[in-house]
Amino acid sequence: MISLPVTTTGGAIQNKMSKNSSAKILPPREPGSFLVGNYDFKPTIPTYLELWRKHGDLITLVTFGQTMIVVCGHKTLTEVLEQNGENTYEHPFVFGFREYFECSGILGAFGQVWKKQRKFVIDTLRKIDSGSANQESHVADVVEDFLKDVELANGQPIEMKKVINTNHCNIIFSLLFGEKFEHGDETLSRLAGLVEEAGYAVSDSGVLSFFEWLKYLPGDLFKAKRLRYLVDEIKKVVKESADKHKEKTHDADATDFIYSFMQEQERMTQAGEDMEGFTDRDMILFGFGFLFGGIPVTHALAWSFLYLVHHPDVVSNMQKEIDNIIGKNRLPTMEDRPSLPYCQAVIYEVLRMASVSSGAPAHVLSADIEVNGYTLPKDAWLIPGLSTINWDPSIHTEPEKFNPGRFINDEGQLFGYEKVYTSFFIGPRTCLGQSLAMIEMFLIITSVVQKYDIGNEPGNPLVSLEGIYKGVHIPSPYNLCLKNRL
Numbered sequence: 001m002i003s004l005p006v007t008t009t010g011g012a013i014q015n016k017m018s019k020n021s022s023a024k025i026l027p028p029r030e031p032g033s034f035l036v037g038n039y040d041f042k043p044t045i046p047t048y049l050e051l052w053r054k055h056g057d058l059i060t061l062v063t064f065g066q067t068m069i070v071v072c073g074h075k076t077l078t079e080v081l082e083q084n085g086e087n088t089y090e091h092p093f094v095f096g097f098r099e100y101f102e103c104s105g106i107l108g109a110f111g112q113v114w115k116k117q118r119k120f121v122i123d124t125l126r127k128i129d130s131g132s133a134n135q136e137s138h139v140a141d142v143v144e145d146f147l148k149d150v151e152l153a154n155g156q157p158i159e160m161k162k163v164i165n166t167n168h169c170n171i172i173f174s175l176l177f178g179e180k181f182e183h184g185d186e187t188l189s190r191l192a193g194l195v196e197e198a199g200y201a202v203s204d205s206g207v208l209s210f211f212e213w214l215k216y217l218p219g220d221l222f223k224a225k226r227l228r229y230l231v232d233e234i235k236k237v238v239k240e241s242a243d244k245h246k247e248k249t250h251d252a253d254a255t256d257f258i259y260s261f262m263q264e265q266e267r268m269t270q271a272g273e274d275m276e277g278f279t280d281r282d283m284i285l286f287g288f289g290f291l292f293g294g295i296p297v298t299h300a301l302a303w304s305f306l307y308l309v310h311h312p313d314v315v316s317n318m319q320k321e322i323d324n325i326i327g328k329n330r331l332p333t334m335e336d337r338p339s340l341p342y343c344q345a346v347i348y349e350v351l352r353m354a355s356v357s358s359g360a361p362a363h364v365l366s367a368d369i370e371v372n373g374y375t376l377p378k379d380a381w382l383i384p385g386l387s388t389i390n391w392d393p394s395i396h397t398e399p400e401k402f403n404p405g406r407f408i409n410d411e412g413q414l415f416g417y418e419k420v421y422t423s424f425f426i427g428p429r430t431c432l433g434q435s436l437a438m439i440e441m442f443l444i445i446t447s448v449v450q451k452y453d454i455g456n457e458p459g460n461p462l463v464s465l466e467g468i469y470k471g472v473h474i475p476s477p478y479n480l481c482l483k484n485r486l
Protein backbone atom coordinates (compact mmCIF):
# COMPACT_ATOMS: atom_id res chain seq x y z
CA MET A 1 0.00 0.00 0.00
CA ILE A 2 1.36 2.65 -1.09
CA SER A 3 0.73 6.14 -2.17
CA LEU A 4 -0.30 5.38 -5.71
CA PRO A 5 -1.63 7.56 -8.49
CA VAL A 6 -5.17 6.89 -7.41
CA THR A 7 -5.77 8.64 -4.18
CA THR A 8 -9.18 8.42 -2.74
CA THR A 9 -10.16 12.01 -3.32
CA GLY A 10 -12.35 12.08 -6.35
CA GLY A 11 -12.87 11.02 -9.94
CA ALA A 12 -13.91 12.00 -13.41
CA ILE A 13 -14.52 8.67 -15.05
CA GLN A 14 -18.22 8.15 -15.66
CA ASN A 15 -19.77 5.33 -13.71
CA LYS A 16 -21.27 3.13 -16.44
CA MET A 17 -24.28 1.49 -14.81
CA SER A 18 -25.66 -1.49 -16.68
CA LYS A 19 -29.21 -1.55 -18.12
CA ASN A 20 -31.12 -2.67 -15.03
CA SER A 21 -29.37 -0.16 -12.77
CA SER A 22 -32.68 1.06 -11.34
CA ALA A 23 -33.01 -2.25 -9.48
CA LYS A 24 -29.66 -1.86 -7.78
CA ILE A 25 -29.39 -0.70 -4.23
CA LEU A 26 -26.20 1.20 -3.51
CA PRO A 27 -24.84 1.36 0.05
CA PRO A 28 -25.81 4.45 2.12
CA ARG A 29 -24.55 7.68 0.63
CA GLU A 30 -22.42 10.13 2.60
CA PRO A 31 -23.72 13.59 1.67
CA GLY A 32 -21.30 15.75 -0.30
CA SER A 33 -21.29 19.25 -1.69
CA PHE A 34 -23.37 20.15 -4.75
CA LEU A 35 -20.48 20.79 -7.12
CA VAL A 36 -17.69 18.41 -6.11
CA GLY A 37 -19.55 15.68 -4.22
CA ASN A 38 -17.28 13.98 -1.68
CA TYR A 39 -14.07 15.43 -3.09
CA ASP A 40 -13.01 16.48 0.41
CA PHE A 41 -12.88 12.82 1.57
CA LYS A 42 -9.47 12.15 3.14
CA PRO A 43 -8.45 8.53 3.74
CA THR A 44 -7.38 9.06 7.36
CA ILE A 45 -7.97 6.66 10.25
CA PRO A 46 -10.46 9.00 12.02
CA THR A 47 -12.38 9.60 8.76
CA TYR A 48 -12.82 5.89 8.10
CA LEU A 49 -13.89 5.26 11.69
CA GLU A 50 -16.41 8.09 11.58
CA LEU A 51 -17.95 6.94 8.27
CA TRP A 52 -18.03 3.37 9.51
CA ARG A 53 -19.82 4.29 12.75
CA LYS A 54 -22.30 6.41 10.85
CA HIS A 55 -23.21 4.14 7.92
CA GLY A 56 -21.92 0.59 8.50
CA ASP A 57 -19.46 -1.47 6.45
CA LEU A 58 -20.27 -0.04 3.00
CA ILE A 59 -20.55 3.65 2.19
CA THR A 60 -21.15 5.32 -1.16
CA LEU A 61 -19.25 8.47 -2.10
CA VAL A 62 -19.67 10.26 -5.41
CA THR A 63 -17.08 12.67 -6.68
CA PHE A 64 -17.25 14.43 -10.02
CA GLY A 65 -19.58 11.69 -11.26
CA GLN A 66 -17.42 8.78 -10.10
CA THR A 67 -19.07 6.33 -7.72
CA MET A 68 -16.73 5.14 -4.99
CA ILE A 69 -17.56 2.56 -2.33
CA VAL A 70 -15.70 2.74 0.97
CA VAL A 71 -15.36 -0.78 2.40
CA CYS A 72 -14.87 -1.24 6.16
CA GLY A 73 -14.61 -4.06 8.69
CA HIS A 74 -12.82 -7.40 8.46
CA LYS A 75 -15.75 -9.53 7.27
CA THR A 76 -16.88 -7.19 4.50
CA LEU A 77 -13.35 -6.31 3.33
CA THR A 78 -12.61 -10.04 3.08
CA GLU A 79 -15.83 -10.68 1.19
CA VAL A 80 -15.18 -7.86 -1.27
CA LEU A 81 -11.44 -8.20 -1.82
CA GLU A 82 -10.89 -11.94 -1.34
CA GLN A 83 -14.11 -13.82 -2.07
CA ASN A 84 -14.81 -11.49 -5.00
CA GLY A 85 -11.10 -11.02 -5.73
CA GLU A 86 -11.40 -11.87 -9.43
CA ASN A 87 -13.70 -8.84 -9.88
CA THR A 88 -11.92 -6.46 -7.52
CA TYR A 89 -8.16 -6.87 -8.01
CA GLU A 90 -7.60 -4.22 -10.68
CA HIS A 91 -6.64 -0.60 -10.10
CA PRO A 92 -8.55 2.06 -12.05
CA PHE A 93 -6.85 2.73 -15.39
CA VAL A 94 -5.89 6.31 -14.63
CA PHE A 95 -3.22 8.80 -15.61
CA GLY A 96 -0.63 8.04 -12.94
CA PHE A 97 -0.43 4.32 -13.68
CA ARG A 98 -0.14 5.02 -17.39
CA GLU A 99 2.24 7.97 -17.16
CA TYR A 100 4.71 7.00 -14.43
CA PHE A 101 4.32 3.25 -13.98
CA GLU A 102 3.74 2.71 -17.72
CA CYS A 103 1.23 -0.06 -16.84
CA SER A 104 3.99 -2.43 -15.73
CA GLY A 105 6.26 -3.31 -12.79
CA ILE A 106 3.58 -5.37 -10.91
CA LEU A 107 2.34 -2.44 -8.87
CA GLY A 108 1.32 -0.46 -11.94
CA ALA A 109 0.40 -3.44 -14.12
CA PHE A 110 -3.03 -4.48 -15.36
CA GLY A 111 -4.70 -7.70 -16.56
CA GLN A 112 -2.51 -10.42 -18.07
CA VAL A 113 0.73 -8.45 -17.61
CA TRP A 114 0.03 -8.16 -13.88
CA LYS A 115 -0.85 -11.86 -13.61
CA LYS A 116 2.36 -12.93 -15.37
CA GLN A 117 4.58 -10.52 -13.43
CA ARG A 118 3.03 -11.44 -10.09
CA LYS A 119 3.58 -15.14 -10.74
CA PHE A 120 7.18 -14.39 -11.68
CA VAL A 121 7.77 -12.50 -8.39
CA ILE A 122 6.23 -15.27 -6.28
CA ASP A 123 8.32 -17.94 -8.05
CA THR A 124 11.49 -15.86 -7.74
CA LEU A 125 10.95 -15.18 -4.04
CA ARG A 126 10.55 -18.92 -3.52
CA LYS A 127 13.82 -19.52 -5.37
CA ILE A 128 15.61 -16.81 -3.38
CA ASP A 129 14.42 -18.20 -0.05
CA SER A 130 15.43 -21.74 -0.88
CA GLY A 131 19.06 -20.69 -1.42
CA SER A 132 21.75 -19.39 0.93
CA ALA A 133 21.37 -15.81 -0.38
CA ASN A 134 17.82 -15.65 1.00
CA GLN A 135 15.86 -12.52 1.89
CA GLU A 136 17.19 -12.60 5.44
CA SER A 137 20.81 -12.57 4.28
CA HIS A 138 20.18 -9.48 2.11
CA VAL A 139 18.60 -7.70 5.06
CA ALA A 140 21.25 -8.84 7.57
CA ASP A 141 24.07 -7.40 5.41
CA VAL A 142 22.39 -4.02 5.40
CA VAL A 143 21.56 -4.12 9.13
CA GLU A 144 25.32 -3.90 9.69
CA ASP A 145 25.39 -0.68 7.65
CA PHE A 146 22.43 0.62 9.64
CA LEU A 147 24.32 0.02 12.87
CA LYS A 148 27.40 1.69 11.40
CA ASP A 149 25.32 4.81 10.70
CA VAL A 150 24.12 4.84 14.29
CA GLU A 151 27.63 4.26 15.62
CA LEU A 152 29.03 7.10 13.52
CA ALA A 153 26.50 9.49 15.08
CA ASN A 154 28.11 8.64 18.43
CA GLY A 155 25.04 9.43 20.52
CA GLN A 156 24.40 12.76 18.76
CA PRO A 157 21.02 13.49 17.10
CA ILE A 158 20.41 11.29 14.11
CA GLU A 159 17.79 11.88 11.39
CA MET A 160 15.97 8.56 11.58
CA LYS A 161 14.03 8.75 8.31
CA LYS A 162 17.23 9.32 6.36
CA VAL A 163 19.02 6.35 7.89
CA ILE A 164 15.95 4.15 7.45
CA ASN A 165 15.30 5.18 3.82
CA THR A 166 18.90 4.81 2.70
CA ASN A 167 19.36 1.38 4.21
CA HIS A 168 15.97 0.13 3.06
CA CYS A 169 16.78 1.24 -0.49
CA ASN A 170 19.99 -0.76 -0.25
CA ILE A 171 18.06 -3.89 0.75
CA ILE A 172 15.82 -3.57 -2.32
CA PHE A 173 18.83 -2.90 -4.51
CA SER A 174 20.56 -5.95 -3.12
CA LEU A 175 17.54 -8.16 -3.88
CA LEU A 176 17.27 -6.73 -7.38
CA PHE A 177 20.93 -6.95 -8.34
CA GLY A 178 22.43 -9.48 -5.96
CA GLU A 179 24.82 -6.99 -4.35
CA LYS A 180 24.35 -3.92 -2.23
CA PHE A 181 25.96 -0.50 -2.46
CA GLU A 182 28.99 0.09 -0.22
CA HIS A 183 28.20 1.84 3.04
CA GLY A 184 28.03 5.61 2.45
CA ASP A 185 27.74 5.36 -1.35
CA GLU A 186 26.51 8.66 -2.80
CA THR A 187 24.40 7.12 -5.57
CA LEU A 188 22.56 5.16 -2.89
CA SER A 189 21.71 8.21 -0.77
CA ARG A 190 20.62 10.09 -3.89
CA LEU A 191 18.44 7.17 -5.00
CA ALA A 192 16.87 6.89 -1.54
CA GLY A 193 16.09 10.63 -1.58
CA LEU A 194 14.52 10.37 -5.06
CA VAL A 195 12.33 7.43 -4.05
CA GLU A 196 11.18 9.12 -0.84
CA GLU A 197 10.29 12.35 -2.63
CA ALA A 198 8.55 10.47 -5.45
CA GLY A 199 6.33 8.79 -2.85
CA TYR A 200 5.21 12.18 -1.54
CA ALA A 201 4.86 13.68 -5.02
CA VAL A 202 2.58 10.85 -6.18
CA SER A 203 0.28 11.68 -3.31
CA ASP A 204 0.37 15.43 -4.13
CA SER A 205 -0.40 14.69 -7.78
CA GLY A 206 -3.43 12.48 -7.10
CA VAL A 207 -5.87 14.95 -8.62
CA LEU A 208 -4.17 14.48 -12.03
CA SER A 209 -5.58 10.98 -12.11
CA PHE A 210 -8.97 12.61 -12.53
CA PHE A 211 -8.18 15.83 -14.39
CA GLU A 212 -5.15 15.03 -16.50
CA TRP A 213 -5.28 18.41 -18.27
CA LEU A 214 -4.20 20.12 -15.03
CA LYS A 215 -0.65 19.05 -15.87
CA TYR A 216 -0.63 21.70 -18.63
CA LEU A 217 -1.20 24.56 -16.18
CA PRO A 218 1.79 26.86 -15.76
CA GLY A 219 3.94 26.15 -12.71
CA ASP A 220 3.86 22.79 -10.99
CA LEU A 221 1.09 23.03 -8.44
CA PHE A 222 0.22 19.33 -8.75
CA LYS A 223 3.83 18.12 -8.95
CA ALA A 224 3.45 16.54 -12.42
CA LYS A 225 6.75 17.95 -13.68
CA ARG A 226 8.65 17.22 -10.51
CA LEU A 227 7.30 13.68 -10.46
CA ARG A 228 8.28 13.21 -14.11
CA TYR A 229 11.83 14.25 -13.18
CA LEU A 230 12.00 12.02 -10.08
CA VAL A 231 10.61 8.98 -11.85
CA ASP A 232 12.97 9.42 -14.81
CA GLU A 233 15.97 9.76 -12.49
CA ILE A 234 15.04 6.61 -10.55
CA LYS A 235 14.56 4.67 -13.78
CA LYS A 236 17.93 5.96 -15.01
CA VAL A 237 19.73 4.53 -11.96
CA VAL A 238 17.89 1.20 -12.39
CA LYS A 239 18.72 1.12 -16.11
CA GLU A 240 22.43 1.82 -15.55
CA SER A 241 22.61 -0.96 -12.96
CA ALA A 242 20.62 -3.35 -15.17
CA ASP A 243 22.92 -2.65 -18.14
CA LYS A 244 25.98 -3.42 -15.99
CA HIS A 245 24.26 -6.50 -14.64
CA LYS A 246 23.66 -7.82 -18.14
CA GLU A 247 27.38 -7.67 -18.92
CA LYS A 248 28.32 -9.56 -15.76
CA THR A 249 29.03 -13.27 -15.71
CA HIS A 250 26.62 -14.77 -13.22
CA ASP A 251 27.14 -17.72 -10.91
CA ALA A 252 25.05 -20.69 -11.95
CA ASP A 253 23.07 -20.41 -8.70
CA ALA A 254 22.49 -16.61 -8.80
CA THR A 255 18.92 -15.82 -7.73
CA ASP A 256 18.67 -12.01 -7.79
CA PHE A 257 15.55 -10.55 -9.39
CA ILE A 258 17.12 -8.93 -12.41
CA TYR A 259 19.13 -12.02 -13.29
CA SER A 260 16.00 -14.15 -12.84
CA PHE A 261 14.15 -11.70 -15.08
CA MET A 262 16.85 -12.14 -17.76
CA GLN A 263 16.57 -15.91 -17.45
CA GLU A 264 12.79 -15.66 -17.83
CA GLN A 265 13.27 -13.52 -20.96
CA GLU A 266 15.57 -16.18 -22.39
CA ARG A 267 13.12 -18.95 -21.59
CA MET A 268 10.24 -17.05 -23.19
CA THR A 269 12.26 -16.28 -26.31
CA GLN A 270 13.24 -19.91 -26.70
CA ALA A 271 9.66 -21.04 -26.19
CA GLY A 272 8.48 -18.46 -28.74
CA GLU A 273 6.17 -16.87 -26.14
CA ASP A 274 4.73 -13.37 -26.33
CA MET A 275 7.21 -11.13 -24.44
CA GLU A 276 4.50 -8.79 -23.15
CA GLY A 277 5.42 -7.76 -19.59
CA PHE A 278 8.99 -9.09 -19.94
CA THR A 279 10.74 -6.72 -22.35
CA ASP A 280 13.86 -4.75 -21.36
CA ARG A 281 11.59 -1.79 -20.71
CA ASP A 282 9.55 -3.91 -18.27
CA MET A 283 12.78 -4.89 -16.52
CA ILE A 284 13.40 -1.23 -15.62
CA LEU A 285 9.76 -0.71 -14.60
CA PHE A 286 10.02 -3.82 -12.49
CA GLY A 287 12.99 -2.38 -10.56
CA PHE A 288 11.14 0.91 -10.25
CA GLY A 289 8.00 -0.87 -8.98
CA PHE A 290 10.01 -2.65 -6.30
CA LEU A 291 11.74 0.50 -5.11
CA PHE A 292 8.41 2.27 -5.01
CA GLY A 293 6.43 -0.64 -3.55
CA GLY A 294 8.80 -0.93 -0.60
CA ILE A 295 8.16 2.62 0.64
CA PRO A 296 5.56 1.65 3.31
CA VAL A 297 8.11 -0.31 5.32
CA THR A 298 10.27 2.82 5.69
CA HIS A 299 7.28 4.55 7.27
CA ALA A 300 6.52 1.52 9.43
CA LEU A 301 10.12 1.58 10.69
CA ALA A 302 9.97 5.32 11.30
CA TRP A 303 6.75 4.78 13.28
CA SER A 304 8.42 2.00 15.27
CA PHE A 305 11.28 4.15 16.57
CA LEU A 306 8.89 7.02 17.27
CA TYR A 307 6.62 4.75 19.34
CA LEU A 308 9.69 3.42 21.14
CA VAL A 309 10.99 6.84 22.16
CA HIS A 310 7.49 7.59 23.49
CA HIS A 311 7.47 4.34 25.50
CA PRO A 312 10.77 3.72 27.34
CA ASP A 313 9.08 0.96 29.40
CA VAL A 314 8.48 -0.97 26.18
CA VAL A 315 12.13 -0.55 25.14
CA SER A 316 13.29 -1.84 28.49
CA ASN A 317 10.97 -4.92 28.22
CA MET A 318 12.39 -5.63 24.78
CA GLN A 319 15.96 -5.26 26.05
CA LYS A 320 15.30 -7.68 28.90
CA GLU A 321 13.91 -10.25 26.46
CA ILE A 322 16.78 -9.81 24.01
CA ASP A 323 19.44 -9.91 26.77
CA ASN A 324 17.91 -13.14 28.10
CA ILE A 325 17.59 -14.98 24.82
CA ILE A 326 20.43 -13.62 22.69
CA GLY A 327 22.76 -11.86 25.07
CA LYS A 328 25.04 -9.08 23.90
CA ASN A 329 27.65 -10.79 21.78
CA ARG A 330 25.80 -11.53 18.57
CA LEU A 331 23.11 -9.87 16.49
CA PRO A 332 19.52 -11.20 16.40
CA THR A 333 18.59 -13.52 13.52
CA MET A 334 15.24 -14.74 12.21
CA GLU A 335 15.81 -18.01 14.06
CA ASP A 336 15.49 -16.03 17.30
CA ARG A 337 12.10 -14.69 16.29
CA PRO A 338 9.91 -17.37 17.92
CA SER A 339 11.83 -16.93 21.18
CA LEU A 340 11.18 -13.16 21.26
CA PRO A 341 7.37 -12.91 21.52
CA TYR A 342 7.40 -9.50 23.19
CA CYS A 343 9.59 -7.97 20.47
CA GLN A 344 7.25 -9.41 17.86
CA ALA A 345 4.24 -8.05 19.75
CA VAL A 346 5.79 -4.57 19.63
CA ILE A 347 6.11 -4.79 15.84
CA TYR A 348 2.50 -5.96 15.43
CA GLU A 349 1.32 -3.20 17.73
CA VAL A 350 3.15 -0.54 15.70
CA LEU A 351 1.70 -1.92 12.45
CA ARG A 352 -1.75 -1.89 14.02
CA MET A 353 -1.65 1.59 15.54
CA ALA A 354 0.14 3.30 12.67
CA SER A 355 -1.93 1.56 9.97
CA VAL A 356 0.51 2.82 7.36
CA SER A 357 -1.67 1.60 4.50
CA SER A 358 -4.66 3.64 5.66
CA GLY A 359 -4.74 5.27 2.20
CA ALA A 360 -4.20 2.07 0.20
CA PRO A 361 -4.94 2.69 -3.47
CA ALA A 362 -8.43 2.43 -4.90
CA HIS A 363 -9.43 -0.68 -6.82
CA VAL A 364 -12.13 -0.88 -9.47
CA LEU A 365 -15.01 -3.34 -9.90
CA SER A 366 -14.88 -5.26 -13.17
CA ALA A 367 -18.43 -6.63 -12.65
CA ASP A 368 -21.43 -5.98 -10.40
CA ILE A 369 -21.15 -7.79 -7.08
CA GLU A 370 -23.73 -8.31 -4.32
CA VAL A 371 -22.54 -7.72 -0.77
CA ASN A 372 -24.56 -7.36 2.45
CA GLY A 373 -27.75 -6.87 0.43
CA TYR A 374 -26.29 -4.06 -1.69
CA THR A 375 -25.09 -4.00 -5.28
CA LEU A 376 -21.59 -2.67 -5.78
CA PRO A 377 -21.75 -1.70 -9.43
CA LYS A 378 -19.23 -2.43 -12.19
CA ASP A 379 -16.78 0.48 -12.70
CA ALA A 380 -17.28 1.85 -9.19
CA TRP A 381 -14.04 2.39 -7.32
CA LEU A 382 -13.41 0.57 -4.06
CA ILE A 383 -11.78 2.47 -1.23
CA PRO A 384 -10.30 -0.14 1.13
CA GLY A 385 -10.71 1.02 4.75
CA LEU A 386 -8.02 -1.37 6.02
CA SER A 387 -7.38 0.65 9.16
CA THR A 388 -10.92 -0.09 10.40
CA ILE A 389 -9.74 -3.66 11.06
CA ASN A 390 -6.77 -2.49 13.12
CA TRP A 391 -8.92 -0.02 15.05
CA ASP A 392 -11.99 -2.24 15.51
CA PRO A 393 -12.75 -2.36 19.29
CA SER A 394 -14.44 -5.76 18.88
CA ILE A 395 -11.07 -7.15 17.69
CA HIS A 396 -8.64 -5.04 19.75
CA THR A 397 -9.82 -3.72 23.13
CA GLU A 398 -9.09 0.00 23.61
CA PRO A 399 -7.62 0.28 20.12
CA GLU A 400 -6.40 3.84 20.73
CA LYS A 401 -3.89 2.63 23.38
CA PHE A 402 -0.38 1.54 22.41
CA ASN A 403 -0.16 -1.75 24.25
CA PRO A 404 2.06 -4.53 22.84
CA GLY A 405 0.96 -6.66 25.82
CA ARG A 406 -2.41 -7.14 24.08
CA PHE A 407 -0.69 -9.69 21.84
CA ILE A 408 0.81 -11.72 24.71
CA ASN A 409 -1.32 -14.29 26.59
CA ASP A 410 -1.00 -15.43 30.22
CA GLU A 411 1.57 -18.06 29.22
CA GLY A 412 3.75 -15.34 27.71
CA GLN A 413 3.00 -16.50 24.17
CA LEU A 414 2.14 -14.42 21.14
CA PHE A 415 -1.56 -14.43 20.22
CA GLY A 416 -4.32 -12.48 18.48
CA TYR A 417 -2.03 -10.68 16.02
CA GLU A 418 -3.12 -12.41 12.77
CA LYS A 419 -5.56 -9.75 11.58
CA VAL A 420 -2.79 -7.12 11.65
CA TYR A 421 -1.53 -8.79 8.46
CA THR A 422 -4.51 -7.29 6.64
CA SER A 423 -2.43 -4.08 6.59
CA PHE A 424 -0.65 -5.83 3.71
CA PHE A 425 -3.97 -5.99 1.86
CA ILE A 426 -6.48 -8.78 1.32
CA GLY A 427 -7.08 -10.97 -1.74
CA PRO A 428 -5.17 -11.43 -5.00
CA ARG A 429 -3.33 -8.11 -4.80
CA THR A 430 -1.81 -8.75 -1.36
CA CYS A 431 1.59 -7.16 -0.77
CA LEU A 432 4.46 -9.07 -2.35
CA GLY A 433 6.93 -7.58 0.11
CA GLN A 434 5.19 -8.80 3.25
CA SER A 435 7.81 -11.36 4.27
CA LEU A 436 10.63 -8.93 3.43
CA ALA A 437 8.93 -6.19 5.46
CA MET A 438 8.56 -8.46 8.49
CA ILE A 439 12.21 -9.58 8.28
CA GLU A 440 13.38 -6.00 7.85
CA MET A 441 11.38 -4.71 10.79
CA PHE A 442 12.37 -7.56 13.08
CA LEU A 443 16.11 -7.48 12.36
CA ILE A 444 16.52 -3.70 12.31
CA ILE A 445 14.42 -2.97 15.39
CA THR A 446 15.80 -5.77 17.58
CA SER A 447 19.42 -5.08 16.53
CA VAL A 448 19.13 -1.38 17.39
CA VAL A 449 17.32 -2.00 20.69
CA GLN A 450 19.82 -4.68 21.68
CA LYS A 451 22.70 -2.24 21.37
CA TYR A 452 21.25 1.21 22.07
CA ASP A 453 19.05 3.13 24.46
CA ILE A 454 16.63 5.31 22.57
CA GLY A 455 16.44 8.96 23.57
CA ASN A 456 14.82 12.08 22.22
CA GLU A 457 16.94 14.93 20.85
CA PRO A 458 17.71 17.14 23.89
CA GLY A 459 15.91 20.48 23.92
CA ASN A 460 13.14 19.37 21.54
CA PRO A 461 9.69 18.12 22.56
CA LEU A 462 8.82 14.58 21.49
CA VAL A 463 7.34 14.52 18.00
CA SER A 464 3.61 13.80 18.10
CA LEU A 465 2.21 10.36 17.32
CA GLU A 466 -0.54 11.85 15.20
CA GLY A 467 1.28 11.66 11.91
CA ILE A 468 0.37 13.01 8.50
CA TYR A 469 -1.28 11.45 5.46
CA LYS A 470 0.62 11.42 2.20
CA GLY A 471 -1.26 8.59 0.52
CA VAL A 472 0.18 6.45 3.32
CA HIS A 473 0.13 7.39 7.02
CA ILE A 474 3.55 8.69 7.99
CA PRO A 475 5.13 10.19 11.11
CA SER A 476 6.53 13.73 11.06
CA PRO A 477 10.33 13.84 10.74
CA TYR A 478 12.27 13.51 14.00
CA ASN A 479 15.78 13.02 15.35
CA LEU A 480 16.84 10.57 18.03
CA CYS A 481 19.89 10.16 20.21
CA LEU A 482 20.90 6.50 20.35
CA LYS A 483 23.31 5.79 23.24
CA ASN A 484 25.35 2.61 23.31
CA ARG A 485 24.27 0.38 26.23
CA LEU A 486 26.64 -2.55 25.73
Ligand code: HEM
Residues within 6 Å of the ligand: 001, 002, 106, 107, 108, 118, 172, 289, 290, 291, 293, 294, 295, 296, 297, 300, 356, 357, 360, 361, 423, 424, 425, 428, 429, 430, 431, 432, 433, 434, 436, 437
Ligand atom coordinates in the same frame (compact mmCIF):
# COMPACT_ATOMS: atom_id res chain seq x y z
C1 HEM B 1 4.91 -2.37 6.41
C2 HEM B 1 5.23 -2.55 5.15
C3 HEM B 1 4.28 -2.68 3.99
C4 HEM B 1 2.93 -2.48 3.91
C5 HEM B 1 1.99 -2.08 5.04
C6 HEM B 1 2.53 -2.74 2.54
C7 HEM B 1 1.24 -2.66 2.07
C8 HEM B 1 0.85 -2.97 0.79
C9 HEM B 1 -0.50 -2.90 0.30
C10 HEM B 1 -1.70 -2.42 1.12
C11 HEM B 1 -0.49 -3.30 -1.00
C12 HEM B 1 -1.68 -3.43 -1.93
C13 HEM B 1 -1.76 -2.23 -2.83
C14 HEM B 1 -2.78 -2.37 -3.90
O1 HEM B 1 -3.91 -2.56 -3.64
O2 HEM B 1 -2.44 -2.25 -5.03
C15 HEM B 1 0.88 -3.64 -1.33
C16 HEM B 1 1.28 -4.09 -2.57
C17 HEM B 1 2.60 -4.30 -2.90
N1 HEM B 1 3.69 -4.21 -2.08
FE1 HEM B 1 3.66 -3.77 -0.12
N2 HEM B 1 3.64 -3.09 1.82
C18 HEM B 1 4.73 -3.06 2.66
C19 HEM B 1 6.03 -3.35 2.33
C20 HEM B 1 6.48 -3.71 1.09
C21 HEM B 1 7.85 -4.01 0.76
C22 HEM B 1 9.04 -3.96 1.71
C23 HEM B 1 7.88 -4.31 -0.56
C24 HEM B 1 9.14 -4.70 -1.29
C25 HEM B 1 9.38 -4.53 -2.48
C26 HEM B 1 6.51 -4.23 -1.07
C27 HEM B 1 6.13 -4.49 -2.37
C28 HEM B 1 4.82 -4.48 -2.82
C29 HEM B 1 4.44 -4.77 -4.18
C30 HEM B 1 5.39 -5.12 -5.32
C31 HEM B 1 3.05 -4.66 -4.24
C32 HEM B 1 2.17 -4.84 -5.47
C33 HEM B 1 1.47 -6.17 -5.47
C34 HEM B 1 0.58 -6.31 -6.68
O3 HEM B 1 0.20 -5.32 -7.29
O4 HEM B 1 0.27 -7.46 -7.01
N3 HEM B 1 5.70 -3.87 -0.03
N4 HEM B 1 1.68 -3.44 -0.22
